[in-house]
Amino acid sequence: MSKQTLHFESIGGASGDMILGTLVGLGVSVDELNEELKSLNVDPFEIVIDKVVEQGMSGVRATVKVEEPHHHHDQGHHHGRHLSTILKLIDESGLPAAVKESAALMFQRIGKAEAAIHGIDIEKIHFHEVGAMDSIVDIVGCCLALHKLGVDGVSIRNLPQGHGTLECAHGTYPNPAPATLRLLEGFPVVEVDEPFELVTPTGAALLSTWRTAEVPASGSQAVKTTYSFGHRTLNHRPNLLRATLYEIAKDTTVDECLVLECNLDDITPELVGCLFDHLLEAGALDVFTTPVFMKKQRQGIFLTVLCIPADRERMLDLVFRESTTFGIRERLSKRTVLERSFKVVETPFGEVRVKIGNRNGEVLTASPEIEDCRKLAKENGVAVRRIYEAAIKGVE
Numbered sequence: 001m002s003k004q005t006l007h008f009e010s011i012g013g014a015s016g017d018m019i020l021g022t023l024v025g026l027g028v029s030v031d032e033l034n035e036e037l038k039s040l041n042v043d044p045f046e047i048v049i050d051k052v053v054e055q056g057m058s059g060v061r062a063t064v065k066v067e068e069p070h071h072h073h074d075q076g077h078h079h080g081r082h083l084s085t086i087l088k089l090i091d092e093s094g095l096p097a098a099v100k101e102s103a104a105l106m107f108q109r110i111g112k113a114e115a116a117i118h119g120i121d122i123e124k125i126h127f128h129e130v131g132a133m134d135s136i137v138d139i140v141g142c143c144l145a146l147h148k149l150g151v152d153g154v155s156i157r158n159l160p161q162g163h164g165t166l167e168c169a170h171g172t173y174p175n176p177a178p179a180t181l182r183l184l185e186g187f188p189v190v191e192v193d194e195p196f197e198l199v200t201p202t203g204a205a206l207l208s209t210w211r212t213a214e215v216p217a218s219g220s221q222a223v224k225t226t227y228s229f230g231h232r233t234l235n236h237r238p239n240l241l242r243a244t245l246y247e248i249a250k251d252t253t254v255d256e257c258l259v260l261e262c263n264l265d266d267i268t269p270e271l272v273g274c275l276f277d278h279l280l281e282a283g284a285l286d287v288f289t290t291p292v293f294m295k296k297q298r299q300g301i302f303l304t305v306l307c308i309p310a311d312r313e314r315m316l317d318l319v320f321r322e323s324t325t326f327g328i329r330e331r332l333s334k335r336t337v338l339e340r341s342f343k344v345v346e347t348p349f350g351e352v353r354v355k356i357g358n359r360n361g362e363v364l365t366a367s368p369e370i371e372d373c374r375k376l377a378k379e380n381g382v383a384v385r386r387i388y389e390a391a392i393k394g395v396e
Helices: 016-025 030-040 083-091 097-118 133-149 178-183 201-210 269-281 309-322 370-380 384-395
Strands: 002-010 045-054 057-066 153-156 159-161 165-168 171-174 189-191 211-213 221-229 240-249 254-264 286-293 299-307 329-336 339-347 350-359 362-368
Touching: 002 133, 016 045, 016 057, 016 133, 016 201, 016 221, 016 240, 030 045, 030 133, 045 133, 057 133, 083 097, 083 133, 097 133, 097 178, 097 201, 133 201, 153 201, 159 201, 178 201, 201 211, 254 309, 269 286, 269 299, 269 309, 299 309, 339 384, 350 370, 350 384, 362 370, 362 384, 370 384
Parallel strands: 002 153, 057 221, 153 211, 159 189
Antiparallel strands: 002 240, 045 057, 165 171, 221 240, 254 299, 254 329, 286 299, 339 350, 350 362
């Protein structure tokens, strides 16, 4: 078994059409996108993919061509739409539930950013550029295309940031647009010498929401790469977004864990014991302490916490809140684990749950649940050790 991840590298920026171009370039059928997006029940449109060569590099350029409405009362294409109108279009479409949820989240995030900037309620936000037909197709199309690609994660290291000013429906704004900056709070950016809007609110919403890592996992192999060009020519760099599909074999016995460590020398052991229990209850893979001698030969405690990387913030928060440390060291560590299964073993004293470790189809270790052993030992008036050994024998 293997899993695939998608890695973006933004050279010239990121917009909805650039992202859409990469996903089509990686194999998503543009004909299928055009057909399935018709269920949005909006003005006639077509996603067009052109092959281009710019600055010696070949790639694609995506364009959403929208047919002008024939009736005067439909002004949505020109003047945008309210958030509730867009969400209704998405909800009433025939798209997969996961795509509807993802697309709705994008517009809600953009709406919250705009509401905060303009100081008004989100329900009063009137989307202009983002509410136009081509932008709706860009956002929903990207969500549908990523769903079709079926990747397990998306990584991107950073995004370029231009300078100067830009013109929008509200007038002259600083570059990057306020909504873009709001959406990219906490996202790493790189300042570049380009007086243009490089990352649009659409691109910011999509990539910041999808991002699960900075780089592909160690051991990943590139499967396919595509280049998608924007519609503007930049001064000093190609206006392109590169996307690479990576594949890595799924091995349930090898993974990565995060190691968190800190020294404690001004806290009582009882409080460390409470922290120990809270960390395990919160999902830590393991917690252990080591007695150490610190500065001026003060006796201290060396705390080590193992957890999955996704639990990093929760573990850091617990250690800082429940201990006296001012800093925590951290590192990623690869680990190899046995394949694990559970079995209920019948003993002369009753049933005991046993955790079993296998490697290459061979049982290498078995660990009876000690609470089961204690309970049966008390009920039968025998030593816990006898229950434990009986359970081990039942596995053999």
